[in-house]
Amino acid sequence: MADGRLVIGTQRYSSWSLRGWLSVRLAGLDVTIETVRLAGGGQTTALKTLSPNGCVPYLEHKGAVVWDSLSIAEYCAEFAPALWPADRCERAHARSIAAEMHSGFRAVRSALPMNLGRLNRPGPAPLAEDTCRDIARIDAIWTGQRQTHAQQGPYLFGADFTNADAMFAPVVCRFLSFGVPGLSDASRAYMAAVRAHPLMEEWYRQAASEPQDWQLDMYESLP
Ligand SMILES: N[C@@H](CCC(=O)N[C@@H](CS)C(=O)NCC(=O)O)C(=O)O
Incomplete structure (x- = not known):
C-alpha cells in the first residue's frame, strides 16, 4: 500500500x-x-x-x-x-528564486497561461509592459544561474534538477508554448534541458492523454 x-x-x-x-x-x-x-x-x-x-x-x-x-x-x-543545493549560500539563493517565482510574476502568469496543447504559437503582440518586465527578470535569473553553473550541468544549480527548477518548469512550458522572444541563448538552452527531462516528458505525455472534454475554452480560445 x-x-x-x-x-x-x-x-x-x-x-x-x-x-x-x-x-x-x-x-x-x-x-x-x-x-x-x-x-x-x-x-x-x-x-x-x-x-x-x-x-x-x-x-x-x-x-x-x-x-x-x-x-x-x-x-x-x-x-x-539534493532538492536544494548542498552549499549553504547556493541553497539560500535557490530558495530565494523559488520564493520569488512562487510569490511573483503575476503578469506572466495571467498573460501566458500554461496550456501544454499550445505549441510555439505567439500570442497577441506586443506583450504588455509588465509582462515584458517579468520575462526580462526571469531571463536574467536563468542566464545568471546558467553562467555560474555552465560547467556542472544543464540546470539552474548545475547537474541536479532541484526545487528551483521545479518552480520554474511551468514557466518553461509557458515560454515554449507562446514562443516568447528575446531570451538569451543560455535561457533557451536551459528551457530545452528542462523540457527534455524524463519527468517533464512523462507529464506532457499524461497531459496529452487527458479526456478531450477536460479542455477549457478560456485557455483553448486564447489568440
Ligand atoms: N499558492 C498555491 C496555488 C495553488 C493553485 O492556485 N492551484 C490551482 C490550480 S493550478 C487551483 O487549485 N485552483 C483551484 C480551482 O481551480 O478551483 C500553490 O503554490 O500551490
Missing part, C-alpha cells in the same frame, strides 16, 4: 500541480496520484473541501498533510536533501 496521495489538477493547465508533482517524484515519495478535472478560474467545487486551501497540489504522506507547492517542495527536501 502507498504511503499517501498527491492530488493534482488537469495536467494540461495546472502549473502549480506540475511543481508539486515534480518535487514529489524527484523525492521518490510512494504516493498514489489523483487527478481532479479543473473547472477553470478557481471554480472547481470538488477541491473546496478536499484540501485546506481549496487548491491543488495537495499531499498526504505518512500522517503529514501538506498543501501549497512551496511547502510541498520543502517537505520533499526533508526526504531528498
Whole structure:
C-alpha cells in the first residue's frame, strides 16, 4: 500500500500541480496520484473541501498533510536533501528564486497561461509592459544561474534538477508554448534541458492523454 496521495489538477493547465508533482517524484515519495478535472478560474467545487486551501497540489504522506507547492517542495527536501543545493549560500539563493517565482510574476502568469496543447504559437503582440518586465527578470535569473553553473550541468544549480527548477518548469512550458522572444541563448538552452527531462516528458505525455472534454475554452480560445 502507498504511503499517501498527491492530488493534482488537469495536467494540461495546472502549473502549480506540475511543481508539486515534480518535487514529489524527484523525492521518490510512494504516493498514489489523483487527478481532479479543473473547472477553470478557481471554480472547481470538488477541491473546496478536499484540501485546506481549496487548491491543488495537495499531499498526504505518512500522517503529514501538506498543501501549497512551496511547502510541498520543502517537505520533499526533508526526504531528498539534493532538492536544494548542498552549499549553504547556493541553497539560500535557490530558495530565494523559488520564493520569488512562487510569490511573483503575476503578469506572466495571467498573460501566458500554461496550456501544454499550445505549441510555439505567439500570442497577441506586443506583450504588455509588465509582462515584458517579468520575462526580462526571469531571463536574467536563468542566464545568471546558467553562467555560474555552465560547467556542472544543464540546470539552474548545475547537474541536479532541484526545487528551483521545479518552480520554474511551468514557466518553461509557458515560454515554449507562446514562443516568447528575446531570451538569451543560455535561457533557451536551459528551457530545452528542462523540457527534455524524463519527468517533464512523462507529464506532457499524461497531459496529452487527458479526456478531450477536460479542455477549457478560456485557455483553448486564447489568440
Ligand atoms: N499558492 C498555491 C496555488 C495553488 C493553485 O492556485 N492551484 C490551482 C490550480 S493550478 C487551483 O487549485 N485552483 C483551484 C480551482 O481551480 O478551483 C500553490 O503554490 O500551490
